[in-house]
Amino acid sequence: MTFKQIYHFYTNTYYIHLKILIFVLICYIPSTFAQSPFLHVDEYPSVNEDFFRRCIPVIVCNSSSKYRTFNGTCNNLKTPSWGASETPHLRLLNADYSDGIYQFRQQSNGTPLPKARKINTELFLHNQWHDYDEFNLLLMQWGQFIAHDIALLRPDNSVENCCAAQKLLAIPPQCQEVINVPIDDPLYTKYKKSCISFNRAVTSANFSCPLIPATFMVEVSQYIDGSQVYGSSDVMAAGLRSFINGKLRSDTFLSNQKTYIEEFCPQVNRKTLQCETSTNSRVCFQAGDVRVNQNLGNALLQTLFLRFHNYIATNLLYINQFWTDEILYQETRRIVGAVIQHITYDHYLPIILGETYTQYYGLFTQQTIYNDKINPSTSLEFAVSSFRILHNLIPAQLNFIDKMYKIPFQVNLTDWMNRPDLLYMGQNVDWLVRGLLETPSREYQASYNPLISNYLFRFNLPDITGQDLLSIDIQRGRDVGLPIYNQVRSICGIPQAKSFDDLLDLIPTKAVQILKKLYATVNDVDLHVGTLLEVPEEGSMVGPTTRCILSDSFFRYRYGDRFFYDVQGQPGSYTSEQLKIIKQINLGHIICATTQLHFLPLDVFKSFHEFSSIKWNCDEHFKIDLKAWRIFKKPGKS
Numbered sequence: 196m197t198f199k200q201i202y203h204f205y206t207n208t209y210y211i212h213l214k215i216l217i218f219v220l221i222c223y224i225p226s227t228f229a230q231s232p233f234l235h236v237d238e239y240p241s242v243n244e245d246f247f248r249r250c251i252p253v254i255v256c257n258s259s260s261k262y263r264t265f266n267g268t269c270n271n272l273k274t275p276s277w278g279a280s281e282t283p284h285l286r287l288l289n290a291d292y293s294d295g296i297y298q299f300r301q302q303s304n305g306t307p308l309p310k311a312r313k314i315n316t317e318l319f320l321h322n323q324w325h326d327y328d329e330f331n332l333l334l335m336q337w338g339q340f341i342a343h344d345i346a347l348l349r350p351d352n353s354v355e356n357c358c359a360a361q362k363l364l365a366i367p368p369q370c371q372e373v374i375n376v377p378i379d380d381p382l383y384t385k386y387k388k389s390c391i392s393f394n395r396a397v398t399s400a401n402f403s404c405p406l407i408p409a410t411f412m413v414e415v416s417q418y419i420d421g422s423q424v425y426g427s428s429d430v431m432a433a434g435l436r437s438f439i440n441g442k443l444r445s446d447t448f449l450s451n452q453k454t455y456i457e458e459f460c461p462q463v464n465r466k467t468l469q470c471e472t473s474t475n476s477r478v479c480f481q482a483g484d485v486r487v488n489q490n491l492g493n494a495l496l497q498t499l500f501l502r503f504h505n506y507i508a509t510n511l512l513y514i515n516q517f518w519t520d521e522i523l524y525q526e527t528r529r530i531v532g533a534v535i536q537h538i539t540y541d542h543y544l545p546i547i548l549g550e551t552y553t554q555y556y557g558l559f560t561q562q563t564i565y566n567d568k569i570n571p572s573t574s575l576e577f578a579v580s581s582f583r584i585l586h587n588l589i590p591a592q593l594n595f596i597d598k599m600y601k602i603p604f605q606v607n608l609t610d611w612m613n614r615p616d617l618l619y620m621g622q623n624v625d626w627l628v629r630g631l632l633e634t635p636s637r638e639y640q641a642s643y644n645p646l647i648s649n650y651l652f653r654f655n656l657p658d659i660t661g662q663d664l665l666s667i668d669i670q671r672g673r674d675v676g677l678p679i680y681n682q683v684r685s686i687c688g689i690p691q692a693k694s695f696d697d698l699l700d701l702i703p704t705k706a707v708q709i710l711k712k713l714y715a716t717v718n719d720v721d722l723h724v725g726t727l728l729e730v731p732e733e734g735s736m737v738g739p740t741t742r743c744i745l746s747d748s749f750f751r752y753r754y755g756d757r758f759f760y761d762v763q764g765q766p767g768s769y770t771s772e773q774l775k776i777i778k779q780i781n782l783g784h785i786i787c788a789t790t791q792l793h794f795l796p797l798d799v800f801k802s803f804h805e806f807s808s809i810k811w812n813c814d815e816h817f818k819i820d821l822k823a824w825r826i827f828k829k830p831g832k833s
């Protein structure tokens with residue numbers, strides 16, 4: 196072939212067609228992955244079908260409804276209870292119990308598993324710790340806010356102190372697995388503390404539906420739908436509404452400087468929610484999620500979203516004066532839910548999982564095509580381990596930062612649990628928002644901070660030594676019968692380890708040496724322990740097994756949600772103008788709309804660097820224009 200012929204060959208029409216074909220294939224592959232990701236979502240999960248057969252009442256759906264139900268029913272019209280509150284979790288793998296039903300699993304050689312607290316002190320607690328330069332605490336806090344949208348597994352607290360119950364002749368079943376403290380514990384031994392109270396989680400039996408093996412229930416709507424703001428039942432939602440102009444009930448008062456109105460979640464009697472009652476504190480908020488008061492950062496985001504709802508409702512009324520309270524409330528709720536989804540998928544997940552990976556997996560930048568075969572329920576592997584891995588980002592302290600960017604004070608997160616009083620004082624809401632924006636996050640690493648590893652809930656318990664969140668997470672995994680680490684590796688396409696040394700592909704040598712001492716075999720290592728030790732994947736914050744389980748869940752919450760904000764062809768799907776507005780909104784818009792902060796970085800999850808970052812004016816860069824929601828005609832009039 197002469198050069199001319201070669202040139203001609205490569206430029207002739209066949210070749211151009213070939214190039215088009217290759218181009219189409221390249222474009223098509225990612226969307227194929229979107230339907231069939233690495234962990235094949237339809238292949239593995241099992242849910243106790245008996246629950247659906249025996250214990251779910253008949254649900255009648257209105258398929259033309261524009262709005263979600265509060266409990267999540269009727270999202271999937273073929274199986275209306277999928278993703279609903281008070282339905283079981285998915286299990287990606289079968290329950291692992293020594294009796295196949297409910298008793299904690301044992302090691303392969305028949306001995307008990309190593310103590311959860313011992314695992315923490317030997318493997319994790321004394322690791323050096325460091326902060327991220329790149330991301331701030333708002334990123335961590337967003338994670339918890341989302342966790343409360345999709346997961347709630349309640350401990351059975353009908354016995355208050357399970358440690359005290361150990362002395363009873365017949366130990367109540369929910370107290371049978373307290374966290375025993377080793378005699379040489381570096382902290383608790385000093386206080387003569389030998390037991391951390393642990394209440395096993397409620398099962399379907401507590402919902403009059405006893406099943407085998409133990410079946411655990413998600414008590415909130417499992418879709419990302421803002422249920423932490425609105426509630427997961429009709430009764431709860433009604434209790435939070437003002438029934439005036441679409442707004443939520445709130446407590447308002449004049450700010451310290453008497454220049455603006457401060458708005459907060461309404462208050463309840465301290466004893467009714469999980470607020471701490473022993474001190475003189477007086478504030479206890481009510482919101483769509485019972486954990487609203489759990490820590491200051493979470494109570495802060497709940498406050499901002501209450502304010503954001505009322506801000507949007509007020510603006511919608513302004514442009515559609517004839518809208519009733521019901522329309523204003525429902526349309527606002529849809530916008531708030533859409534914004535929460537948008538921030539989660541377009542801003543949060545790309546940081547946690549990696550931008551390329553989320554794109555590849557269909558979690559980022561793609562249009563959502565709803566698939567009614569995808570079960571949107573929360574998996575136990577996700578809720579009890581993989582998403583909790585990000586507990587390692589929680590800081591020990593929170594900074595309050597004033598207008599002059601000075602830090603008037605700092606608090607230990609663990610000193611203010613279930614006690615949101617501080618938010619109510621002075622300009623603390625604004626100061627804490629600034630604190631979360633300006634403080635670097637704790638870096639993803641193989642440990643939790645020493646305060647939540649030792650002093651969790653210290654003021655909410657009879658003794659001031661507190662609890663250990665990492666031990667609780669490990670123990671909770673055993674409580675719900677999570678599969679072992681090695682098995683989860685395997686469903687994620689990572690080679691199953693035949694010996695401890697095979698773990699060296701993902702886990703550092705020093706940690707593998709300690710695992711060898713703690714566990715009898717590699718097939719005994721807890722999921723939470725193995726995944727917390729994994730070194731993060733390039734470009735992502737988490738290790739490969741965690742990334743696999745997180746992606747599986749966020750894929751379900753998106754493609755299995757008929758009301759996902761960009762799904763087309765459903766009653767009330769958004770117009771392209773409305774979608775454009777939703778996609779412009781980030782957490783910065785919400786902060787600007789709900790606080791007295793006037794300047795923000797464009798990317799609010801990134802740490803601010805004095806010399807290299809720019810702050811942008813709220814009025815110019817974070818405005819929300821709702822004119823795409825303007826209706827020109829009154830409904831019912833032609």
Ligand code: HEM
Nearest residue numbers: 335338339342346347348490578582583585586589667671
């Ligand atoms: C801000 C400080 C936080 C504190 C003090 C905290 C504390 C807790 C506690 C006490 C539990 C219940 C443990 C049990 O009894 O089993 C829990 C559960 C959980 N946490 Fe956190 N957490 C925080 C932040 C986060 C973050 C940043 C994430 C994820 C990004 C997260 C994800 C979860 C998940 C998924 C659950 C299980 C929810 C359920 O199914 O009930 N948390 N957390």
Ligand SMILES: [Ca+2]
Nearest residue numbers: 344416418422
């Ligand atoms: Ca929800």
